[in-house]
Amino acid sequence: MGTFLFNVFAAFTVITALGVVLNKNAVNAAMCLLLSLVGVAGLFAALEAYLLAFLLLLVYAGAIVALFLFIVMLLDTRGTDQPSLHPLPLLARGFAIALVAGGVGSFYVHGRLPAPPLATAPASGAVLKLYAYQLFTTYLLPVQVIGFLLLIAMLGVIVLSKKFEGVDDIK
Amino acid sequence: MIPASLNAYVFISVVLFAIGLLGVLIRRNTLVVFMCLELMLVASTLALVAFSRFNGTMDGNVFVFFILTVAAAEVAVGLAIIVALFRKRQTIEVDQLNALKN
Numbered sequence: 001m002g003t004f005l006f007n008v009f010a011a012f013t014v015i016t017a018l019g020v021v022l023n024k025n026a027v028n029a030a031m032c033l034l035l036s037l038v039g040v041a042g043l044f045a046a047l048e049a050y051l052l053a054f055l056l057l058l059v060y061a062g063a064i065v066a067l068f069l070f071i072v073m074l075l076d077t078r079g080t081d082q083p084s085l086h087p088l089p090l091l092a093r094g095f096a097i098a099l100v101a102g103g104v105g106s107f108y109v110h111g112r113l114p115a116p117p118l119a120t121a122p123a124s125g126a127v128l129k130l131y132a133y134q135l136f137t138t139y140l141l142p143v144q145v146i147g148f149l150l151l152i153a154m155l156g157v158i159v160l161s162k163k164f165e166g167v168d169d170i171k
Numbered sequence: 172m173i174p175a176s177l178n179a180y181v182f183i184s185v186v187l188f189a190i191g192l193l194g195v196l197i198r199r200n201t202l203v204v205f206m207c208l209e210l211m212l213v214a215s216t217l218a219l220v221a222f223s224r225f226n227g228t229m230d231g232n233v234f235v236f237f238i239l240t241v242a243a244a245e246v247a248v249g250l251a252i253i254v255a256l257f258r259k260r261q262t263i264e265v266d267q268l269n270a271l272k273n
Contacts, residue, residue, distance in 0.1 A: 006175040010183045017187055017210055021194035026202050033206050036187075040213050043183065046175075047224040052235050056213070059239050064209065064246045071250045072202055075257050093196045100189045107185050113178045121227030125220065134233045146240045153244035160251040163258075 006046055013039030026072045034065045049125035180221035187214035201253055201263040205246075212242050 016039060019032030037060045044053035124130050135143055191214060194207030216235045223231025257263050 003175060006179065010179075013183065014186055014190070017190045020203070020206055020210060021190055021198065026200055029203050029206055033210065036210065037213060040187075040217055043180070043217060044220055047180070047220050049220050049224065049232055049235075052216075052220060052232060055236075055239055056216075059243055060209070060213065064243065067246060067250060068202065068206060071254060074254065075202070075263060096196055097193060100192055104185055104189045107182060111178055111182060113176075113181060121225060123224065124227060124229045125224055125232045130229050131233065131236070134229050135236070139233055139237075142237060146237055150240065150244055153248050157247050157251045160248070160255050 002046070006043070009039050009042035009046065013043065027069065030065055030068045030072060033068070034061050037061045037065070047125065048123040051128060051131060052125065177221055177225040181218055184214045184218035184221065187211075187217065199265045201256075201265060201268075204265065205249055205253070209242065209246065212238060 013036050016032045016035040020029045020036060023029040023032060037056060041053040041056045041061075044050075044056060188211050191207045191209075191211035194210065195204050198204050198207065216238050219231040219235050219238075223229065253263055256268070260268065262268070
């Protein structure tokens with residue numbers, strides 16, 4: 001039963017991720033991204049990281065995809081995704097895609113990650129207390145830095161989205 | 172109870188990352204390229220959570236926290252840049268944004 005659920009979530013995630021790449025319409029791509037994130041949240045839940053699954057749905061599916069949809073509708077770029085005809089970029093892209101496909105294939109064939117016996121590994125991701133303990137002891141400095149990063153990002157977005165008419169405006 | 176092995180989870184993560192990279196390589200709409208970047212970030216978080224669960228440690232889970240925060244900030248700034256670009260150039264096609272080329 002558990003393996004069946006894993007297979008369902010994994011297949012769902014990969015198929016909808018392909019939908020992001022292959023959809024011509026940007027709105028459909030955003031919707032496929034949403035479904036793919038739901039699949040990843042399911043995999044997180046299968047890994048017993050319930051808080052992270054919930055946060056993924058809240059932050060990514062709730063906030064980020066909604067932001068993407070707003071911008072897609074604001075810019076309205078339908079039917080502009082035409083393939084280019086320059087041979088050199090096509091060659092470079094083909095080479096890069098072949099390299100990535102080779103990497104995935106070799107992981108599938110040779111990838112044998114040693115998994116420790118699960119009886120000894122506690123499901124620490126399921127315990128909320130541990131997150132709080134780690135965040136406020138070991139990772140206190142990164143939490144402060146992240147807070148500062150969010151402040152800088154907010155200021156940057158305000159500056160970027162403000163309209164400057166000319167050089168005199170910036171001075 | 173965990174249904175699958177660490178190998179299976181990391182393989183799904185690798186496949187998701189490869190799909191995201193494929194999208195970055197073949198798409199020309201900057202917004203869709205950005206979505207594929209987000210897909211790659213989520214793939215890396217899946218690998219972190221899987222490693223963290225199978226080793227019984229907390230560090231990977233806490234890192235996913237930070238990655239979520241950075242991704243939120245990154246999306247806000249990136250979309251603001253794309254909107255500013257569209258205002259200036261009236262296009263967000265990767266091929267037509269070649270002002271630095273010559």
